Amino acid sequence: MPSISIIIPTSGDSPHLEDCLSSIKKLDYNPKHIQTIVITNRDLKKTGRSFSFSRAVNLAATKARGEYFLITNDDIVFAPASLKSLVKAKKRNPNTILGGKLFDKTTHEPAAAGYTMNLLLGIIRPVFTGNKPTPCDWVSACALLLSQELWKKLQGFDERFAPGFFEDADLCLRAGTLGVKSLLIPEVELLHAQTATFNRDKSKKYEYWYRNKILFLRKHASPIKLATNLLVQYALFTPFRGLILHDGRFLPALKGLTWNLKHL
Structure with missing residues (x-):
């Protein structure tokens, strides 16, 4: 055993x-x-x-x-x-x-x-x-x-x-x-x-999720796939969810992107 x-x-x-x-x-x-x-x-x-x-x-x-x-x-x-x-x-x-x-x-x-x-x-x-x-x-x-x-x-x-x-x-x-x-x-x-645990603070949860998703893609996706992903995410999905659905993800998503730009 x-x-x-x-x-x-x-x-x-x-x-x-x-x-x-x-x-x-x-x-x-x-x-x-x-x-x-x-x-x-x-x-x-x-x-x-x-x-x-x-x-x-x-x-x-x-x-x-x-x-x-x-x-x-x-x-x-x-x-x-x-x-x-x-x-x-x-x-x-x-x-x-x-x-x-x-x-x-x-x-x-x-x-x-x-x-x-x-x-x-x-x-x-x-x-x-x-x-x-x-x-x-x-x-x-x-x-x-x-x-x-x-x-x-x-x-x-x-x-x-x-x-x-x-x-x-x-x-x-x-x-x-x-x-x-x-x-x-x-x-x-x-x-x-x-x-x-994370559900206690959804704003932080979303920020960490977006931040680490981008980090994950930086490690595992090709440059073309990473660029396409970011374009779709931040030109389409994030504005729609944040500005239309008002689900609280817009600012956390931007913070997640900003963190990755600072840690290139």
């Missing part, structure tokens, strides 16, 4: 963390082979850094001993058989990064566990786990399993994707250059509170 390090970043005030840890204790998996690492804002402050998902996971990974790393959110609840199903799927598909089948914690409606992106237009489509292993461009880091060996090859998350969004996309696409595929496994059922 492979050893697993479950890495849970948390700001320290999550109302969901207790449910997450309780579900880990109920997993149908030998507890001797599970290492649970909860990494908090306080842990990062000791290193002189502010909290972000990527920084927290990278710090926790230096302490992780498992053959596999399961990176998750503090608002995930695991079904008892989920970890065993993930490990079985990993043995069948060794050259992969794996995710599961997500359901909204409140409504129990299916939720996206992965995503695909058109790098030319920047259009992101959610991927819902089907009845068989479902391919995607990247697995959501709310529940992402990979080997320690692959993690070290990739040198973890790129910490520029702070405080969150697109660090998982970047990791999976970098893994893809090594021939590693991203798959969602239907037997792995998980409940998710759907970005509970």
Whole structure:
């Protein structure tokens, strides 16, 4: 039975963390082979850094001993058989990064566990786990399993994707250059509170999302695709959503673009 390090970043005030840890204790998996690492804002402050998902996971990974790393959110609840199903799927598909089948914690409606992106237009489509292993461009880091060996090859998350969004996309696409595929496994059922932390401040959420999306495209899209994407985004989508729909995204989108221009 492979050893697993479950890495849970948390700001320290999550109302969901207790449910997450309780579900880990109920997993149908030998507890001797599970290492649970909860990494908090306080842990990062000791290193002189502010909290972000990527920084927290990278710090926790230096302490992780498992053959596999399961990176998750503090608002995930695991079904008892989920970890065993993930490990079985990993043995069948060794050259992969794996995710599961997500359901909204409140409504129990299916939720996206992965995503695909058109790098030319920047259009992101959610991927819902089907009845068989479902391919995607990247697995959501709310529940992402990979080997320690692959993690070290990739040198973890790129910490520029702070405080969150697109660090998982970047990791999976970098893994893809090594021939590693991203798959969602239907037997792995998980409940998710759907970005509970970021939803407290939607303006900041949108700013980080746009900022890190552009950073992601700068890393993975060709110059022509990047230019086309920015033209479509800022000449069409952003003005429409901000000025017509009044959804609060216009100024955050401009701030996200400005950040990237300052950090070329």
